[in-house]
Every structure is written in structure tokens, then in C-alpha cells.
Amino acid sequence: MSKLLDPKVLMAIKELSLSAKMTIDGFMSGINKSTVKGPGLEFSQYRSYQPGDDLRSLDWKMFARSDRYYIRESEVETNISIRLLIDASASMNHQDGNFSKIDYARYLAASLAYLGNLQGDAIGLYVFRSGGIFSMLAKQDFQHLARLFYQLEQIRPEGIFTRPIHYKELYGGVQKRELLIFITDLYEMNDEIFTLLDSLNTLRHEVVVFHLMSGNELELDFKGYTSFEDLETKETIQIDQDKARAAYRQKMDQYLEETRIKLLDRRIFYRLLRTDEPLDQALRDFLNQRNKLKI
Structure with a gap:
């Protein structure tokens, strides 16, 4: 088991009563492990034959008993594909005490991947780093999950x-619609992150x-x-924190509100997470919120 999943995190995931059922009516039109009527393995119900139905689905035993034609329907499980997007720019090295943003991002991504895998979802990964993008296709098995943990x-x-x-x-490879979870500090120089988000929207991902x-x-x-010092540009400034704090907090509140509205306008779910918040609470908040979203 990866060191990214310590016993406390595993217990928090175990205690979340939000596995398959919680996501049924949530993200991706409520489909995580939903059921669609079709020629599956588990019997669901009978319905009367209608012209055009596949004759192979007729239940001849029911016909022998009732002298009527019935179609045997079953439940077909469908799962979503989840891709974790990780910001690996230098600003993610920022620390508060002994804990950095990238540490929090790793633990959060690993926990979501583990939870999704338990639900039967396929999990993939994008790492956005200077000079390119590292990509792992979404798959659903524990060996793939172990490789994903290693990459994190x-x-x-x-x-x-x-x-x-x-x-x-992002436009290459599998074009299947995915649920994309972007973990970032949104630090950008020339709107490159919002350009990315607009690109993802054109692909009709959630x-x-x-x-x-x-x-x-x-x-x-x-x-x-x-x-x-700016971790990405290496520029430095001098600040008297006591004098600047009130104006700084006001501008920070304004920036966060503007960011929230910009993402809402794009129909993108937004959550501010402090890196000193418990990880299990972040997972719980996210799953509660995504259950309310509709396409």
C-alpha cells in the first residue's frame, strides 16, 4: 500500500457512506454505478414484447406459462472515468509549517483515486509540469492504481x-467523456490555467x-x-506584513470571489481548500457537493 494512504485516511474513506449509492444521482447525470436496462447479467424485470424488440431477449419459459410474449430485462452496470489533474509548477512547493501544497495535492489525489477504484471507476492522471504534460490513461484495477500512486x-x-x-x-487518445478533478493553486502568469479550463470545457468533460x-x-x-520571493519568477519584494495585512486580506477576498464567479460562469465546480484542513473533511465536502450537481 502506498505511503500516501495512511491508516487515518483509509478509515476516513471507509466511514464515508458515500460510495456507489451517493454518486448515483450526482455528477455525470448521477451515473457512477447506475443501472441501465439491457442484455446484462443480473435479472431486473419483465416487460411486454413490443414490435422491433430483439427476439433473442424473449423469455420462452414465460411464454409457455402465460401464452404471452415477454422481454427479459437485466441491469447493466456503467461506471465513470475519473482523471486527476495535478499542478506541478514551482508554486506548489509553497509551505505552511512542514506541509507543502504538493503534499496536500498528493494525499488528496491518492485518496480520491482509492475511493474511486473501490467504486469501480477507471482512474487516470495528468501532471501539468514545466515543458509538458505527463499522462496516464484511465483504468480500473489495483495494479494500475499502484502505478498511479507511484507517479504521484x-x-x-x-x-x-x-x-x-x-x-x-489533451485532445489525443481516448475521447471518452471524463470527470476531471483539477488540484491546483491557480497561480498563473498569462491566463494559461483558464485557457486550460476552457480547453477542457470544449471537450465537454465535467x-x-x-x-x-x-x-x-x-x-x-x-x-x-x-x-x-515568487517561486516561479524568482522576483522578490519587501513587505511590512503588519501594515499591509488589512489591504492584503481585502484584495485576497476579492480575488477569491472573482475566481469563484469565473469558474461558475464556466459551469465548473469550485472549492477552496486550505492545506491545514483535514483531508477527510475535504473528501466529504467534495462528495457531498458533487452529488448535487447536474449536467
């Missing part, structure tokens, strides 16, 4: 966010954005520091 553990954030010229990779921010950057609470 190997992420080393650096440089800037992937440039739009590389987004063409998108969820987890916006990771640490407590110290939300509150401007960096004890003892007067000089700050």
Missing part, C-alpha cells in the same frame, strides 16, 4: 505552469477545481519575514 510520489514541482502550446495533448491555498498566504502571516 514522483512529482517534483518546478518552473512555471504548462504552456497552452502543450494542451493539444470539471472540478480544488483550489489549494495555505493559511499563511490567506492571512499574510509569515512570522519574521520581510522579504518574499
Whole structure:
């Protein structure tokens, strides 16, 4: 078992009574492990024969007993494909105490992948890093899950966010509609992240954005520091935190509200997550919210 899933996280997942049933009427028109009437394996019900029905579905035993034609219907399970999108730009190295954004992203992604795998969903991965995109097709088996955990553990954030010229990779390969879970701090220089989100919308995927921010950057609470460096551009500025804090928080609140509205306008689910929030609560909040969404 990957070190990304410690016993506390596994217990939190186990205690979530939100597995297959919780997602039935939620995301992707409520289909996670729903049932569709068709020629499946598990019997569901009989219905009267209608002209045009496949004669192979006729139940001759029912005909012998009732002298009427009946179609035997079964339940066919359908599952969704989930792709985890991880921001691996240098700003994800930001720390609050001993915990960085990328640490939180790894644990959150691993937990969602584990939970999705238990539900029978196919899980895939995109890692957006400087210079390109790492991709894993979505599959549903524990060996694939182990490989996905390994790739999460190997992420080393650096440089800037992937440039739009590389987004063409998103259009290749399997064109199946997917649920995309984007874990990012939304730090961008030239709207490259919103260009990405607009690209994903054109593919008609369902998108969820987890916006990771640490407590110290939300509150401007960096004890003892007067000089700050941008992790991606390496630019530095001098700040008197006490004098700047009130204006900073006001601008931060404005930025977060504008971000939320921009994503709502794109019909993208948005959730701000503090990296000091318990991971199980983040999972619970997300699953509760996605259950309410409709296409």
C-alpha cells in the first residue's frame, strides 16, 4: 500500500457512506454505478414484447406459462472515468509549517483515486509540469492504481505552469467523456490555467477545481519575514506584513470571489481548500457537493 494512504485516511474513506449509492444521482447525470436496462447479467424485470424488440431477449419459459410474449430485462452496470489533474509548477512547493501544497495535492489525489477504484471507476492522471504534460490513461484495477500512486510520489514541482502550446495533448487518445478533478493553486502568469479550463470545457468533460491555498498566504502571516520571493519568477519584494495585512486580506477576498464567479460562469465546480484542513473533511465536502450537481 502506498505511503500516501495512511491508516487515518483509509478509515476516513471507509466511514464515508458515500460510495456507489451517493454518486448515483450526482455528477455525470448521477451515473457512477447506475443501472441501465439491457442484455446484462443480473435479472431486473419483465416487460411486454413490443414490435422491433430483439427476439433473442424473449423469455420462452414465460411464454409457455402465460401464452404471452415477454422481454427479459437485466441491469447493466456503467461506471465513470475519473482523471486527476495535478499542478506541478514551482508554486506548489509553497509551505505552511512542514506541509507543502504538493503534499496536500498528493494525499488528496491518492485518496480520491482509492475511493474511486473501490467504486469501480477507471482512474487516470495528468501532471501539468514545466515543458509538458505527463499522462496516464484511465483504468480500473489495483495494479494500475499502484502505478498511479507511484507517479504521484514522483512529482517534483518546478518552473512555471504548462504552456497552452502543450494542451493539444489533451485532445489525443481516448475521447471518452471524463470527470476531471483539477488540484491546483491557480497561480498563473498569462491566463494559461483558464485557457486550460476552457480547453477542457470544449471537450465537454465535467470539471472540478480544488483550489489549494495555505493559511499563511490567506492571512499574510509569515512570522519574521520581510522579504518574499515568487517561486516561479524568482522576483522578490519587501513587505511590512503588519501594515499591509488589512489591504492584503481585502484584495485576497476579492480575488477569491472573482475566481469563484469565473469558474461558475464556466459551469465548473469550485472549492477552496486550505492545506491545514483535514483531508477527510475535504473528501466529504467534495462528495457531498458533487452529488448535487447536474449536467
